[in-house]
Amino acid sequence: MINPLVLKLEHHDVLSSEEKRVLESMISRMREFRADEDIVSQGSRLTESNLLLEGFAARYKILMNGRRQITALHVIGDFVDLHSHLLKKLDHGVIALTPCQVAVVSHDNIRRITESHPHLTRLLWLSTLIDSATHREWLVAMGRRSALGHFAHLICELFLRLQAVQRTDGYSFQLPLTQAELGDTLGISTVHVNRVVQELRTDRLITWQGDVVTILDWNRLIQVADFDPTYLYLEREPR
Amino acid sequence: MINPLVLKLEHHDVLSSEEKRVLESMISRMREFRADEDIVSQGSRLTESNLLLEGFAARYKILMNGRRQITALHVIGDFVDLHSHLLKKLDHGVIALTPCQVAVVSHDNIRRITESHPHLTRLLWLSTLIDSATHREWLVAMGRRSALGHFAHLICELFLRLQAVQRTDGYSFQLPLTQAELGDTLGISTVHVNRVVQELRTDRLITWQGDVVTILDWNRLIQVADFDPTYLYLEREPR
């Protein structure tokens, strides 16, 4: 059931069978969400965290002037709000971008892990640290990359993250975002997203039909994106 | 010695005297850095983490084209790279913006804490989660705020963070950045930083002489910044 999280954590370190059992047993129930439904709403006080088992989700914040910024995209195996177990009140919302299936884990269960399973605790901590590293990489992309480079960078990142949970097919993967949502992710307008997409298409770097992206030239794409996967920490070592 | 960290953590939860003792004893030695010296260099493999006891520091990344983006500013009491104890190899550098005094903590000592002090572990974890929340807020500022609003937002944030470690004097605090460094922080050019600063000055929102910023009108400033301090989690509760 919880395989995708195990799959993800095993990219970072070895898990004992006892640890896998604990991960399995921490789930209290499942929840389903429709597309565009809030999984967690901004400012709410939480007693449970949500692990994404199917679908795509996003963390976002709404400004006073109504503009929105997406601060993270989540795929299968991601704990969309593991941090809520210590923050208690979330500073952001989490929205389902597609229909989503979520495993619910109570904060009490997470706390119990911190009290009895130090290594597993470190791995969960690590997963929030990789969130943080991803935020940093996005900051660099926002501050210092062109819109084109920024989008190319995002495609490289999503490809590797989806590959880690076996949701790629060759150089193709699902990108179920509208151009408006992508604009909120990249911090640019919808119109400009469209132009950037066209440019990547005419440069024969990617295709994007329906919700399937195919990378046509990985080497040139990572060059355009100035992409370095270090921040995803996809190497297994003792933590 | 380690008071500023204790001061900071006590804004989030109650610390037992045993926990304070453990924090005190985890330090293996002190280090001093000159301004502009790297505390940690990008890509290096680490066995120790660095806690800032005096001065200002910044996390940064350098792109292939030579441009720089600062992804975090650090003040007294901040663990500039606590995350390196699990990431091992850092995806970014940390530079001293002023002369800095740093307490060095070995990763072995941090690991020992995770094995024997669950509550303290959670508080250290929390401090990395607040880093992450700050990254998210910066992402919003980069993506959806004007340069003016972004800078105003940064001033609000630094004011509250410095107040938490008792480094403000009324509405004044030290901001020891050059306009070029501030540009690398906000993701804009030095020239534009200058114009934004002028605007905040002529609007009588702040003064900035030498390295001292004074907020002249907090209410109007948070309005310009659209500032909501939730993400700093400066409220004490059981974690």
Add this chain to the structure above:
DNA sequence: CGACATATTGATCGACTTCAAGTGTAGTGG
């Protein structure tokens, strides 16, 4: 089919960049 979201295109505008020059200030050495 009608209705509504999403994608695309064109035209104009504005925020911010880049390039270039000039000013202020502190330090250094003669």
Add this chain to the structure above:
DNA sequence: CCACTACACTTGAAGTCGATCAATATGTCG
């Protein structure tokens, strides 16, 4: 005390990237 250097700050002018406004396709789903 003054020349000289270095660096940060400031200002102006021109250029560009991306925003905004406004239509017009193109789905797609009741």
